[in-house]
Amino acid sequence: MDIDYPPEAEQYRARVKAFLGEHLPADWAGMGALDEHERERFRLEWRAILAENQMLAVSWPKEYGGAGLTLVEQVVLAEEFAKAGAPVGSENDTFGISMLGNTLIHLGTEEQKQHYLPRILSGEQRWCQGYSEPDAGSDLAGLRTSAVLDGDEWVINGQKTWTSAGHLADHIFVLTRTDADAPKHKGITFLLVPMDQPGVEVRPIRNMAGYALFNEVFFTDARTAAKEVVGGVNDGWRTAMALLGFERGVSATTDAIRFRAEVDRLVALARERGLTGDPRIRERLAWCHSRVEVMRFRGYQALTRSLAGSRPGPEAAISKIIWSEYAQVYTELAMEILGPEALAMTGQRTGGLLQMPEHGTENTARSWVETFMSARAGTIYAGSSQVQRNIIGEQLLGLPKEPRADAGPFRELSRGRA
């Protein structure tokens, strides 16, 4: 048993560190130290530098313009970027490069690969994800946005929601209902749709922390070519599940790095207020340290499994529960350390966040309040804690499912709910 990275991974780590040292600004203190305007400008410049140096699309094979890195190299790169607080791409790259790009490489047609991959990589196309709907949240397969073939085009009608970075995107991959007479998982098709057309409308949703990070997307007779199906007509659920595997990505070891920085910030907050001597606060800070260590150790386990060739499976549900529930507890501790100070905020706005503030964020009351508010989202998005516990119970413990109330043709279900 050992936790040492292979020598070639350490050699690659040295190269990544050298790259970061050479290309990050001399006074680099993390994205969090920039104001909102500087951040946007930096993100664009930085993405161009990454593209020039083959540090973008690190998981893609070289033949498609990717860096063709081994898994452990991808992990090392993500770790070093996380430590430096350097972005690995733009907001839309998560969807374009990690999710869609990898899905196309595995399930796309040759024509789709040739057309889309270079455009995703160059930044010419910015992608977002059209999955959830107002009536299909935890029950994603209950989606109702319809696509009907009209000649050589699909005609799409319906509504998607919680579309992150949708306001910055010009393309969307959409799960659509294409056969309402089939059982609900069997009549879904995965479509690639341009957003710069009259039938697509994006409306921002303001979250409870005050930021518009995600959107509603309305489709009214929107169109896309018949060939823009990924993975086969009515076989989109399989494509969606494959994409989910890429969504999990290589975060196994980076969560611990990013949450470690937050523990440091929390300890500094307590120290500044003279509270590290309070036995109750000390115990809870030690608890936070422990939970982040557990994330680190579990990261080594996940990496060990990946290096042995197994893809992330249902055990990712455990990781999701651990980090998202921890995020609520440690930010609640911050609120307690701040006390009345939290009630009238000072300091720069974070610009909005989905997991934790950017590296280098000032240790202010506002940064903590915004992190605390945003932590409520973590146990809901990307599969709520309740869905994760079903996955753990059924797929890892083998417990029986609840009796199904949604078997049979989708049409009969939707009639009941209409």
Next chain:
Amino acid sequence: MDFSYSADQEELRDSVRRFLTDKSPLAKVRADIATELGYDQALWQQMSSQLGLPGLHLPEEHDGSGTGLLEPAVVLEEVGRSLTSTPYAAVLFASLAVLHLGSKEWQAELLPGLASGETIATLATIEVASPTGASALATTAQSRGDQVTLTGAKTLVEHGHSADVLLVSAVGDGGATRLYVVQGDAPGLTRTRLDALDLTRPLAEVRLDAVPAVLLGDVDGLDGLVDVVCALLASEMVGGTAACLEMATAYAKDRFQFNRPIGSFQAVKHRLAEMLVALDGARAAAQYAVLAADTGSPELATVAPLAKAEASEAYTFAAGWNIQVHGGVGFTWEQDAHLYFRRAWTDSALYGVPAAQRARLADRLGL
């Protein structure tokens, strides 16, 4: 990077599990614990001579097999799963004290007997006012010429009523805390088996009234030993936690109410999922702590209390919910759930409850 037990270590796990499932089912543990000795000597002999368990980690020059600490951690996990009342843990912890703190002479004297299972030694360190047994001790060692005597009282000594050798922590004339070797039949020694919460492991109180003793070695301080013990105890607790989760899961699949297996109800399913989340974290922490102990990493100082606290909370959580999932039957004497519940709370308190572990952790983090 290979943060997992090796194929050989997993094979050891399988063979120990098969052996204990076969030879030490809980009905037998209940019968064994009711005897004066509290365990089955024949069973212990088999574990020692047939499987060679107590000597796995001891050096070959002292008749051991010379493995590291990962192997005993694997065994201890299975011991924790089976609740066997044999003195595996007691002998393991005592042997580590001899190995790390003992003089060459004491190692040569004690280790071969510990490796073969013929000598039962145990740590007598914990005091009512000193849960870790490493500091704030009331037991003192007085030297008169070459002779040393110990005076004081120890509690929660595993197999303390019957062990051949006790390793007793005491504060010497110079103020240093060290371990001393006391023979089980020494004059001035009073040993009383306790009415223990834990029904599957005999615990004793030991009173010392000017008991002749010999210094085990001249290494000061027991903090390092307590850390190794806590790391290993975390492994024992992981085994018990897994047993609770498996019992509860099997019952939830089997037990029908409202014409459905109760495990299909989310109210039950989600508690079982939480037990697995807790077990998974505790397992990772225990594994890392044992690795740190095995490699002598300085990280052990923070990782041991952390792993002990994580495993304690996972075990007490799982043991409590195991009873709840079993319903009324889970509250009966005949059902085994309470045996794990008792062990969970006992292990959780030994060497310090989770809050105390986190206080140690906070100190060591420099908070």
